[in-house]
Amino acid sequence: MPTFVYMTRCDGCGHCVDICPSDIMHIDKKYRRALNIEPNMCWECYSCVKACPQNAIDVRGYADFAPLGHSVRVLRDEEKGTIAWKVKFRDGREKNFLSPITTKPWGSAIPNFRNEPEPTQEMRDSELLSFEPESIRLDDGGLHTLESNGLKLKEGVYY
Amino acid sequence: MKTIIEDNIDILVVGAGLGGTGAAYEAKYWGRDKKIVIAEKANIDRSGAVAQGLYAINCYMGTRWGENNPEDHVRYARMDLMGMVREDLAFDMARHVDSAVHKFEEWGLPLMKNPETGAYMREGRWQIMIHGESYKPIVAEAAKVNADKTFNRIMVTHLLTDDAKENRIAGAVGFNVRTGNYHVFKSKTVICGAGGASNIFKPRSVGEGAGRVWYAPWSSGSAYALMIEAGAKMTQMENRIVLARFKDGYGPVGAYFLHLHTYTQNAYGDEYESKWFPALTEMVGKAYLDTENQHFSHKPIPTCLRNHAFISEVAAGRGPIHMVTVEAFQDPHLEEVGWENFLGMTVGQAVLWAATDIDPKYINPELTTSEPYVMGSHATGCGAWCSGPEDISGDIPEYFWGYNRMMTVEGLFGAGDAVGGTPHAFSSGSFTEGRLSAKAACKYIDDGKAEGISVSKEQIAERKEEIFRPLETYTVGRNEIVGGTVSPSYILPFPGLQRLQKLMDEYAGGVTVQYMTNDKLLNMGLHKLKILEEDLEKIGAEDIHQLLRAWELKHRHRTSECVVQHTLFREETRWPGYYYRGDKMKLDDENWHVLTTSQRDRKTGEYTMEKQPLYHLVDEK
Numbered sequence: 152m153p154t155f156v157y158m159t160r161c162d163g164c165g166h167c168v169d170i171c172p173s174d175i176m177h178i179d180k181k182y183r184r185a186l187n188i189e190p191n192m193c194w195e196c197y198s199c200v201k202a203c204p205q206n207a208i209d210v211r212g213y214a215d216f217a218p219l220g221h222s223v224r225v226l227r228d229e230e231k232g233t234i235a236w237k238v239k240f241r242d243g244r245e246k247n248f249l250s251p252i253t254t255k256p257w258g259s260a261i262p263n264f265r266n267e268p269e270p271t272q273e274m275r276d277s278e279l280l281s282f283e284p285e286s287i288r289l290d291d292g293g294l295h296t297l298e299s300n301g302l303k304l305k306e307g308v309y310y
Numbered sequence: 311m312k313t314i315i316e317d318n319i320d321i322l323v324v325g326a327g328l329g330g331t332g333a334a335y336e337a338k339y340w341g342r343d344k345k346i347v348i349a350e351k352a353n354i355d356r357s358g359a360v361a362q363g364l365y366a367i368n369c370y371m372g373t374r375w376g377e378n379n380p381e382d383h384v385r386y387a388r389m390d391l392m393g394m395v396r397e398d399l400a401f402d403m404a405r406h407v408d409s410a411v412h413k414f415e416e417w418g419l420p421l422m423k424n425p426e427t428g429a430y431m432r433e434g435r436w437q438i439m440i441h442g443e444s445y446k447p448i449v450a451e452a453a454k455v456n457a458d459k460t461f462n463r464i465m466v467t468h469l470l471t472d473d474a475k476e477n478r479i480a481g482a483v484g485f486n487v488r489t490g491n492y493h494v495f496k497s498k499t500v501i502c503g504a505g506g507a508s509n510i511f512k513p514r515s516v517g518e519g520a521g522r523v524w525y526a527p528w529s530s531g532s533a534y535a536l537m538i539e540a541g542a543k544m545t546q547m548e549n550r551i552v553l554a555r556f557k558d559g560y561g562p563v564g565a566y567f568l569h570l571h572t573y574t575q576n577a578y579g580d581e582y583e584s585k586w587f588p589a590l591t592e593m594v595g596k597a598y599l600d601t602e603n604q605h606f607s608h609k610p611i612p613t614c615l616r617n618h619a620f621i622s623e624v625a626a627g628r629g630p631i632h633m634v635t636v637e638a639f640q641d642p643h644l645e646e647v648g649w650e651n652f653l654g655m656t657v658g659q660a661v662l663w664a665a666t667d668i669d670p671k672y673i674n675p676e677l678t679t680s681e682p683y684v685m686g687s688h689a690t691g692c693g694a695w696c697s698g699p700e701d702i703s704g705d706i707p708e709y710f711w712g713y714n715r716m717m718t719v720e721g722l723f724g725a726g727d728a729v730g731g732t733p734h735a736f737s738s739g740s741f742t743e744g745r746l747s748a749k750a751a752c753k754y755i756d757d758g759k760a761e762g763i764s765v766s767k768e769q770i771a772e773r774k775e776e777i778f779r780p781l782e783t784y785t786v787g788r789n790e791i792v793g794g795t796v797s798p799s800y801i802l803p804f805p806g807l808q809r810l811q812k813l814m815d816e817y818a819g820g821v822t823v824q825y826m827t828n829d830k831l832l833n834m835g836l837h838k839l840k841i842l843e844e845d846l847e848k849i850g851a852e853d854i855h856q857l858l859r860a861w862e863l864k865h866r867h868r869t870s871e872c873v874v875q876h877t878l879f880r881e882e883t884r885w886p887g888y889y890y891r892g893d894k895m896k897l898d899d900e901n902w903h904v905l906t907t908s909q910r911d912r913k914t915g916e917y918t919m920e921k922q923p924l925y926h927l928v929d930e931k
Contacts, residue, residue: 153521172352172361173521173528174463174487174858188855192528193521195658196362212658212665213519216558221664223657227443234443236653240664248650252444255418261452264338275753278402278701280745281339286409288374295373295380295405296701301930302381304398304706308903309926310597 153193153210154200156185160207167199167208201227201234229257311778312491313770316459319497320344321751323457323744324466324482325351325532327358328446328737329687329726330503331453332410332744333751337501338456340752348460349482349495351504351858352528354450358505359526359687360737364442365654366433366564367421368736370411371404375429380404383436384927387734390612390689392598392884392897394546394905396731397927398698398709403735407742411438414738417448434568436734439647443654449741463487466532467777467861469500469540469722474764477541479721481765483773490854492774498760499721499751503744506685506692506727507531509807510866510873511550512815512822513681515558516808522658524553524560525683530862531869533728534684534692538868543695543718543909545730545922547869548876550682551613551690552825552888554620556633557676561659563633565651570638574620574677576628583611586619593886594897613689617887620679621824631677635670645671681821682889684873686727687740690888692873693730694718695907695922699746708922714750715743718909721760723747731905780860784850800850803859806842810867813838818874819889828892832878839871872917876906879919 154176156167161184167176168185175189176199185208187193200208210223220241227234229252236248264281277294284294293299321337323330326348337346350357371378383404388395411430415421420441422431430438454460466484471477481497508525521527538544555563566572576582587601599615620631639645648670652660662668668675686693694717697703703710715723725747726740735743754760780800787799795802801809814820817835819827827835846864851857882898883891904921911918 153518170353170356172357172526174352174855177855190518191520193518194362194527195522195661196356196526197657198356198361210657210661212661213515213517213522213558215515215517215519217519217662217665219665221661223653223661223664225653225657236660238649238653238660238664240667240669242667244667244669246649248646248653250441250443250650250654251420252441253418253448254415254420257418258451260417261455263455265342265456267339269342270340275340275756278699280406280409280742280749281336282413283406283409286412287406288408288412295401297401297927297930300379300381302401302927303930304702304925305928306923306925308393308899308924309928310393 153190153195153213154187154208155211157207157209158184160205161185162205164204166202166204170198170202172196172198197225200225227252313494313774314491315494315496316347317496318345319347319481319495320499320755321346321748322482322495322497322500323348324500324502324536325504326354326450326453327503327505327726328360328449329728329740329744330501331449332741333501333503333725333748334453334457336745337748337752340749344752344755346457347495347497348453348457349464349466349484350460350462351465353462354454354460355447358446359529360446361526362657363654364440364445364737365651366437366439367411367738368437368564369407369734369739370430370436370438371408372429373408378435381927383734386436388926389609391691391733392594392612392614393903393924394549394884395691395733396905397925398703399696399729399732401927402699402702402746403732403739403742406746407738410742410745411738414449417452419445419448433565437564437568439569441654445737461493464493465858465861466536468773469536470765470769471540472763473766473769474762477719478763479540479719480763483770485777485857487854487858492777494770496765498755498763499723501723501725501744501747501751502533502537502728503725504533504536504728505529506533506683507866507869508683510684510810510814510870511681511820512811514678514821519558522558522560524555524680525685529685530865531684532865534872535865535868537694537717537722537728538872538910539912540719540722541909541912542722543907544872545693545695545905545907546691547684547872547908548880548906549690549692549885550684550873550888551688552617552682553680554617554677555680556659557630557678559656559659559662560680561652561656565647566633566635570644570648572633572635572638574631574633576623577630578628582623582628583616583619586622590615590618590886593883593895595899598897614885614887617679621887625824632674633677634674636672636674639671682819682825684869686730686732687735689733691731691733693728694724696724696729706925709925713754715747716750716754721754723751780849780851780857783848784852787850797850800848801845802850803856803863806846806849806863809842810863810870814870818877825889826892827877827889829878832874835874839867839874842867872908875908875917875919880906
């Protein structure tokens with residue numbers, strides 16, 4: 152059933168419940184551990200798998216079309232800024248992959264507009280968005296318009 | 311159930327996927343004095359269509375590298391959608407989208423670079439390749455930092471309208487899917503960033519695998535239902551999309567075609583597309599498919615028409631269609647790209663290949679065409695009818711009424727799937743639309759357009775009763791029966807969903823009827839939808855989680871009704887390969903070179919359908 156939770160590893164912390172986009176990871180009232188209550192609404196997005204501090208959540212492919220005996224495991228590390236995958240086939244072959252997830256210390260480069268200078272009235276009256284035009288990084292500096300690009304909007308059938 | 315009222319909001323962002331995060335972020339730039347609040351159904355760090363990541367940004371002009379100008383993208387989207395695009399909105403998005411992508415890079419999103427030129431690594435003309443596992447959490451951070459408050463786990467069920475002035479927005483209501491509390495958001499403006507619709511047509515997999523829909527299972531058509539019920543004019547809702555994807559896992563094919571240069575063949579190893587094109591040219595006309603000249607002009611063939619060839623070849627008994635990966639995957643770098651592409655955005659496809667011992671280095675995997683989806687940011691343009699920006703659309707009365715991306719309901723703005731007629735926005739374009747909406751919403755408030763809004767206690771109380779009724783219905787009905795899921799006095803959300811999917815599939819052109827429908831079927835479908843609507847008044851919910859599913863189903867139902875109305879209205883087959891009107895099998899430019907709009911009367915539930923003119927970007931000569 153897409154994601155499932157190993158009984159001996161889960162400590163019921165609820166990180167998976169907190170992150171699941173589909174609201175299907177719940178805490179079982181009797182065992183005080185997490186479980187997937189609605190496998191046919193699970194996208195296998197791995198958000199809960201990545202969030203689990205105990206590595207207690209795994210995925211078993213959809214029963215309609217995925218045979219048993221495989222695994223795709225993941226380790227996401229925000230400090231190192233990497234994600235590591237191990238793909239194990241039914242016949243035992245393995246493939247490993249490692250990718251970056253960020254180039255900056257987590258959250259450090261996000262602007263808080265409360266600390267930025269206020270936009271001028273001229274900017275408000277223009278079609279520009281924040282940090283434009285410089286963030287479009289055009290050498291000539293301007294935002295494209297119909298006029299600048301020699302265009303017209305005309306009604307009718309044109310191809 | 312406690313009632314929690316959040317008052318004096320200036321900008322309420324409903325749904326914080328890529329569109330909503332763009333809105334919440336940008337709103338603070340223009341509105342330092344404004345109160346910006348996010349209401350999100352899940353957890354903003356992993357919500358929306360980008361929850362599991364993306365391996366490509368599919369909309370980047372690269373104007374700074376001299377790659378494309380905005381109008382090039384407009385022409386591409388127009389070609390792909392068989393002419394049906396709001397070109398003013400598309401141009402506007404395209405001229406701003408690069409600045410969003412450059413910001414993503416500054417925030418830490420790893421974009422791949424071409425080592426020779428220093429430019430971003432191109433997957434195709436519009437696509438750049440990224441290591442985007444954390445795309446959503448990075449972008450969410452920008453929204454959270456700049457919003458004044460973020461409410462996670464709020465299922466917004468309805469928008470509030472002003473009791474003082476007709477046709478003006480006043481906020482939204484919903485409930486917390488954890489606590490069950492009733493939440494009221496009183497706001498001067500609303501930016502709808504909610505999602506399109508998966509799971510309204512019967513999926514090919516109906517067991518556990520139903521979760522592996524192409525668009526996220528949590529995309530419940532809420533964008534459309536909220537706007538339709540608020541009385542907003544909708545456009546192009548007939549333009550559902552069918553995707554040719556890897557079978558069962560629905561793994562994406564973009565990087566495979568464009569970067570890995572894999573190609574398709576039928577079960578017998580033959581190229582099949584070209585043989586369907588002459589007959590298809592008869593159907594759609596030479597202007598849309600001219601294979602001889604297309605070859606010379608390098609104009610890509612519209613997505614729907616390639617689907618048509620795929621569907622026809624399978625129906626002719628020469629399926630399955632395979633993706634030929636064996637050649638490309640001998641290159642270890644391309645093999646790595648092929649796998650990481652899935653691990654970065656559709657892990658389920660990697661799980662399936664592992665489970666079935668399919669190593670594309672040695673086996674050419676199967677492809678399939680999906681069930682239809684209703685959305686507005688991929689290769690299709692369902693959504694609300696919105697105003698364009700003044701400098702582009704100002705002279706066109708049908709396209710401009712004061713504020714960029716404002717709908718026909720005052721103070722209601724949109725982004726992403728919510729905005730109609732703007733296909734090929736994808737993640738970066740949706741974020742950009744959110745930014746455009748946010749700036750316009752600030753201006754709307756500063757211009758004094760949101761003065762004197764009043765929401766009566768009655769409106770708030772009526773909605774509360776309506777929202778929680780399924781819990782009451784269940785409690786009462788449950789006492790009549792010994793147990794189980796079968797009751798004569800209520801239906802549960804899942805059987806209700808299956809009923810919707812079955813009727814949409816069979817009457818509105820789903821996968822089991824090869825995407826075929828006609829006027830008779832559509833009218834019968836509308837009738838069945840009406841009966842289903844009556845039954846949804848008796849939907850039962852055992853707990854708060856089921857209440858969430860009940861409201862998602864109601865949203866899917868309303869979306870479906872609008873889709874069928876539009877499909878009935880457009881009397882032609884504009885997009886063979888997405889759906890067919892059996893009674894009108896040809897593209898008809900004489901009568902239907904127009905955009906369609908609908909408006910549902912809030913009191914009577916009747917739809918008014920209209921044709922809207924298409925304005926095309928042409929060279930000023």
